[in-house]
Amino acid sequence: MALNNIIRKAAWPAMAAVLGTAIVPAASGPALAQYTIEDIIRNAPDPEKPTPYDSRLGRLSEVVGAVHYLRNLCNMQSEPEWRDAVQALIEVETKDEPKRRARLTAAYNRGYRSFASVYTSCTAAAVRAEENYRNEGATLATEITARYGN
Structure with missing residues (x-):
């Protein structure tokens, strides 16, 4: 063997x-x-076992990162609740799993940076992108909770 x-x-x-x-x-x-x-x-094998919804959760983190950047770009007041919400979610999901936490945090940062490199001011395209990403995030959240629990 x-x-x-x-x-x-x-x-x-x-x-x-x-x-x-x-x-x-x-x-x-x-x-x-x-x-x-x-x-x-x-x-040795990684003791952290990925959940069946990790890919969706990663995508949700990425989407929330993008939404956070775009909403703050287009609103006069900062909206830290997007970042705070995903941070709380990541904390709960990855309590004793630093590698999963790092992957989900990287996904959030990737979403945030992907738009930070493209949009420096609020445009009609940025508003549409934010709306599309917010809708995708709502769909992902609904799918994850409907299929895998609360």
């Missing part, structure tokens, strides 16, 4: 911490290969 298959099936990071190092048969023959704890941890 290849090292990666062994690592995926066993709790190697915890076992390696206890043992110090692990000795695993090499896939190519009877000789033994020694792997360090760092090798095992680096090849």
